[in-house]
Amino acid sequence: MSSPTPRRAPAGAAVLREDVTEAIRAAVFEELAAVGFARMSIEGIARRAGVGKTAVYRRWKSKLALVLDLVGAVAAQGLPAPATGSLEGDVRALLTAASHALRHPIASQVIPELLVEAARQPEIAAPVRAALLDGQEGVVAQIVREAVARGELPEGADPGRALDLVVGPLYWRLVVARTEPPAGYVDDLTRAAVAALRTL
Amino acid sequence: MSSPTPRRAPAGAAVLREDVTEAIRAAVFEELAAVGFARMSIEGIARRAGVGKTAVYRRWKSKLALVLDLVGAVAAQGLPAPATGSLEGDVRALLTAASHALRHPIASQVIPELLVEAARQPEIAAPVRAALLDGQEGVVAQIVREAVARGELPEGADPGRALDLVVGPLYWRLVVARTEPPAGYVDDLTRAAVAALRTL
Numbered sequence: 001m002s003s004p005t006p007r008r009a010p011a012g013a014a015v016l017r018e019d020v021t022e023a024i025r026a027a028v029f030e031e032l033a034a035v036g037f038a039r040m041s042i043e044g045i046a047r048r049a050g051v052g053k054t055a056v057y058r059r060w061k062s063k064l065a066l067v068l069d070l071v072g073a074v075a076a077q078g079l080p081a082p083a084t085g086s087l088e089g090d091v092r093a094l095l096t097a098a099s100h101a102l103r104h105p106i107a108s109q110v111i112p113e114l115l116v117e118a119a120r121q122p123e124i125a126a127p128v129r130a131a132l133l134d135g136q137e138g139v140v141a142q143i144v145r146e147a148v149a150r151g152e153l154p155e156g157a158d159p160g161r162a163l164d165l166v167v168g169p170l171y172w173r174l175v176v177a178r179t180e181p182p183a184g185y186v187d188d189l190t191r192a193a194v195a196a197l198r199t200l
Numbered sequence: 201m202s203s204p205t206p207r208r209a210p211a212g213a214a215v216l217r218e219d220v221t222e223a224i225r226a227a228v229f230e231e232l233a234a235v236g237f238a239r240m241s242i243e244g245i246a247r248r249a250g251v252g253k254t255a256v257y258r259r260w261k262s263k264l265a266l267v268l269d270l271v272g273a274v275a276a277q278g279l280p281a282p283a284t285g286s287l288e289g290d291v292r293a294l295l296t297a298a299s300h301a302l303r304h305p306i307a308s309q310v311i312p313e314l315l316v317e318a319a320r321q322p323e324i325a326a327p328v329r330a331a332l333l334d335g336q337e338g339v340v341a342q343i344v345r346e347a348v349a350r351g352e353l354p355e356g357a358d359p360g361r362a363l364d365l366v367v368g369p370l371y372w373r374l375v376v377a378r379t380e381p382p383a384g385y386v387d388d389l390t391r392a393a394v395a396a397l398r399t400l
Binding site: 182 | 312
């Protein structure tokens with residue numbers, strides 16, 4: 001009959017810390033769905049997660065920091081390194097990942113909500129923009145660079161315009177129009193985007 | 201010395217009715233900018249417009265109906281009939297009009313806000329979608345139809361995908377990324393969209 005060994009306490013504490021973080025993350029998504037960003041409070045998150053407010057503040061300094069951290073993670077979810085060796089392959093991989101990220105239940109609600117807040121409070125525009133766009137901007141810039149190096153895109157092709165052309169139609173369909181894309185949509189969009197990119 | 205003729209009273213009343221409608225419209229835009237859709241009330245609109253609540257309710261049955269009416273008008277603002285005789289000319293005319301509409305101060309704030317409300321209240325999703333998209337959907341469908349008739353696009357080209365390809369990149373740039381487009385952006389987007397449409 002052994003009593004719990006001391007070794008187990010730290011391991012248990014680490015697990016517990018991770019559990020708390022996970023409980024807070026889950027609570028944030030539930031609160032966002034229930035009341036939205038504007039009306040959500042750290043208090044409500046803590047209550048739903050079954051933890052104290054300090055447990056939240058120990059991890060994130062504000063509601064905005066917390067939400068941007070989570071949204072940034074969703075936006076960057078599974079973003080591929082452009083490694084297929086062709087422009088078309090790289091664009092297809094990016095659109096496939098973005099299509100999953102934008103179908104996340106939180107994306108079509110919280111992204112527009114963060115854009116509303118950013119329009120109303122210019123001081124949060126930059127962090128909101130960074131959380132939503134930095135990951136995709138980086139990947140598209142690299143896709144363009146490698147396509148230029150392979151001679152698939154013209155020298156000097158603008159990565160900013162490229163991001164608009166690749167991600168814009170998908171975002172419009174999934175977040176604005178919100179109609180279910182037809183079968184083969186990502187493939188069709190890939191061919192269309194590559195043709196569009198070649199005009200850059 | 202003639203006294204005012206009876207003809208003038210109705211004319212004056214008509215002008216007044218239009219003034220009230222205009223005052224309400226202006227008040228709605230100001231309230232949207234100040235407090236946003238969710239917190240805006242008919243009472244607040246009436247107060248700002250200097251009219252009674254009944255003057256508002258006589259014209260629109262609810263806050264949502266009022267805002268969708270105004271937003272629909274902005275979204276459809278100057279939407280061109282596709283009459284240039286070429287796919288490229290028609291796409292350029294549409295993108296030019298959409299670019300003005302999306303730069304309207306209210307567009308980048310209230311469209312995301314309506315999308316948030318639609319995600320939270322499924323019963324308003326259809327009217328929100330209709331106000332935002334119906335005008336552009338109709339124009340793009342006609343552009344595609346005429347381009348198919350001229351042999352510029354393949355038989356059976358899907359107007360839904362066409363709308364995503366034409367409007368998506370512009371919306372993404374002006375409403376999501378919110379970075380100032382470079383010089384010549386609408387021309388570049390036109391060439392890119394036409395190339396993309398040809399893959400349909």
